[in-house]
Amino acid sequence: MASDDATGPVAIPAGSLIEPPMAMALNVHSSPGVYALLLGAGISIASGVKTGWGVVQDIVGKVAAVRDPDNPDARAESMADPEKWWEANTNEPLGYSALLAAAAPKPASRQAMLAEYFEPEEGQDDSKGPTAAHRAIAQLVKRGSIRVILTTNFDRLAERALQEVGISPQVVSRPEQIKGMKPLAHSQVTVIKLHGDYADLEQRNTVDELENYPDELQELLERVLDEYGLIVCGWSADWDRALVRAVEGTRSRRYPLFWSQYGRFSDAARVLTAQHDAVVIDGRSADELFTDLVRRVEALDRLTTTPITRDVAVVQLKRALPDPLRRIELFDLVDQAVTQIADRSTPEHKPVYVPSTAWADTFGSNVRGYRADSDILLHLLANGVFHDDGTHDHVWQRAVERLVRLRDTTPGTSSSYLEELRHVPALLATWTIGIASVLSRREELLATALYRPEWTVPHSGHPRRGPAWYLNPVRVLNADGLHDMHQAENGNKFRYPQSNWMKDTLREPFRLVEPSDVAYREACARFEFLASMIAMDTDKPAFANPWAGEFFLDSTWGYEGNGLASVIETELADxxxxxxxxxxxxxxxxxxxxxxxxxxxxxxxxxxW
Structure with a gap:
């Protein structure tokens, strides 16, 4: 990172304890809302959207092709030097406005011509969409880290990424908008499009158009550069003379300047970074820079946030549950509990492959680890589902959906019994939802909890099925492994070890909901029975496997018209x-x-069994 050029940018030496990306994260985290972004064309490269100059080149090429249809090289020749070709053939300088006025004189035709460069193609919503960098920036805005975005780009990718996370940005793309804009400090985020919007005829694109900014825009730009720290990404400083002069004119910076450079470092960029003692982050694409920044800032968040205890989480949930104004708080509470599980479910924390001599110990360690990691979530689900009236069923269901996806990735070399344990948190969550549904007499929720989400082993080619099939405890929890870690008091093996362990390990989350051990175990038996009925509802015999559990025992199932089986048979009606x-x-x-x-x-x- 260090430069041999005495006039070059200041760079933190490679091997320094605090490297440039770390320094940027520390500053952004400690000063939320203080840093503005300056984004150039480099941030949108991965989206497939052309730069403004790229659009000009392409349209000039099309004009040349239709002007000289018999010359197959007309387009390439004109695009090699669009300004020269345009002046030679029109006797006027090339400008965005003049080009569009000639090629598409009416607003409707102009919009249609430009849309192909900036909007997704029909049926291809993923084309020309926000990049990972745009979405990471949106996350930084959402958490309050960034409130001002300067951009030289014509596209609307930043705005689209912000809208995806529920943020409506204040957008300034024309000088006349500045007078009526909300103060920067009062807006959640302001996107200042220095060169205009793609659909705006007042775009600044050519070298001459980029020589000076309108007075109102120049004043706003100088304010931002003076009052905010700056993170530059994707901007070469080669052509934007007015912007270069504005950055040069900021003589005393209140906050550091971070400059991300990927590829060639222009002479103008060297001068600016040297002038402002900028910290240079070299060799990172925009996607890498901003996704890494989000990751580091979130890591700092975790250090400064006191971990919520299980009991406090339950109290917060009960307060939020009946209050429609606190629905987001409830959602975040459950979602954060799931995130904690996901963060601890990687192969680094829960091995998926070990030598055979260590298999039994690793199996037990992983199962106990998954249960411990899930403790807060299970208490939230037990209390939340029991006390809910159906308003928040989508929150409980989303928790399971996220946990199910823990097995979407391929871990490489693995033992099937250890790899399948990655669904233990989803099984625990589904079982908890099921018991709470039975106890609260909301068994209709099982019609969702045991059928959705559908899933299958990635790349297996097997049909997708619901949790009643792939979360069957017999599939997820290997019997031999459970026999080793969960034995009866007399040392004997349980006939249905998965069933017995699930009931035992989930008793605690239901203490506040159902104090009676008898009532709790009856609810477990009923849930296992209903889950097993749903699992048997298939025309594929190979998939017809019940949640074989202790409800099969005569003392629960019953005989001679008594017991759980008879009760459910009597209930069956439309x-x-x-x-x-x-x-x-x-x-x-x-x-x-x-x-x-x-x-x-x-x-x-x-x-x-």
Whole structure:
């Protein structure tokens, strides 16, 4: 990073304890809202959107092609030096306004011509969209780190990325807008488009157009450069003479200047960085720079935020649950608990492959680790689902959806039994939602919790199915592994180790919801029964596997018309809550058939399982 040029930019030496990206993150985190961004064409390269000059070149090429249709080289020749070609053929200087006025004189035709350069193509929403850098910047704005964005780009990628996260930016693209704009300090974010918007005929594009800014824009720019720290990315300083002079004219900086450079470092950039003792971050693309900045700032957040305790989290949830004005607070509370689990679910924390001699110990360690990491979430789900009236069902469901995706990535070399444990948090969450639904007499929620989200092992080619199939405890938790880590008091093995462990490990989150151990275990048995019925509702025999558990025991299942099986058989009717909510396709015969299949499975396998 160090430069041999005495007049070159100040750079923190390679190997220094605090490297440039670290210094930038520390400054941005400690001074929220103090740093402005200056973004050039380099930030939009990955989107496929042309720069303003690139649009001018392309349109000149098209004009040349239609002017001389018999010359196959007309387009390439004109694009090599658009200004020279334009002056030679029109007797007037090339400018964005003059070019569009000639090529598309009416507003409608002008919009249509420009749209192909800046808007996604029909049916291809991902084309010409915000890049990872734009989305990272939107996250920085959302958390209050950035409030002013200067950009030389004509595109609307920054605005689109902000809108994706629910932010409506104040956009200034014409000088006359400045007088009526909200003060910078009062706006969540202001995007100042120094060269205009792509649909605006007042764009500044050519060298002559970039020589001076209108007085109002010049004054606003000087204010930002004087009052804010600056992070420069994707700007070469080669052509924008008015902007270069404005940065040069800022003699005393209140806050540091960080300059990210990817590729050639222009002479103008060297002069500016040297003048302002800029910290140069070299060799990083815009995507790398801003996604890394977000990651580092969030790491600092975690250091300055006191970890929320389980009991405090439950108290906050109960306060937010009935208050529609605190719905975002409730959402964030649950979402943060899921994020904590996800952060601890990487192979570095929960190995997916170990030598066979260490397998049993690693299995037990991983299972206990997943349970400990999930503790806050499980208490939130137990209390939240029980006390909710359905208003926040999407929040509980989103938690499971995020946890299910922990197995979307391919970990490389792995033991299947350890790799499958990555679904333990999703299983714990689904089981908790299920028990809370039974206890609160909201069993219709199971029609969602056991059918959505659909999932299958990545790249397996298997059909996608619901949690009733892929979160079956028998699939997720290896029996031999559980026998080693979870034994009966007399040292014997449980007949249904997964069922027994799930009931035991999830008792604590339900203490406030259901003090009675008997009532709790009855709810567990009923949930296992209903989950098993849904799992049997398939026309593929290979997938018809119940959540084989202790509800199969005679003491629970019953006999001679008594017990849980008889109770559920009696309940089956068109008005059954699960049917009304869409389980079994809403068809009573399918539910009855599933119950029959479950009974037959128990008769054949239940006693020897």
């Amino acid at each position: 008005t059954w809550p699960l049917l009304r909510a869409g389980a079994f396709g809403g068809q009573l015969p399918r539910a009855q058939k599933a119950l029959t299949s479950l009974s037959e499975w128990r008769g054949q396998y239940g006693r020897t």
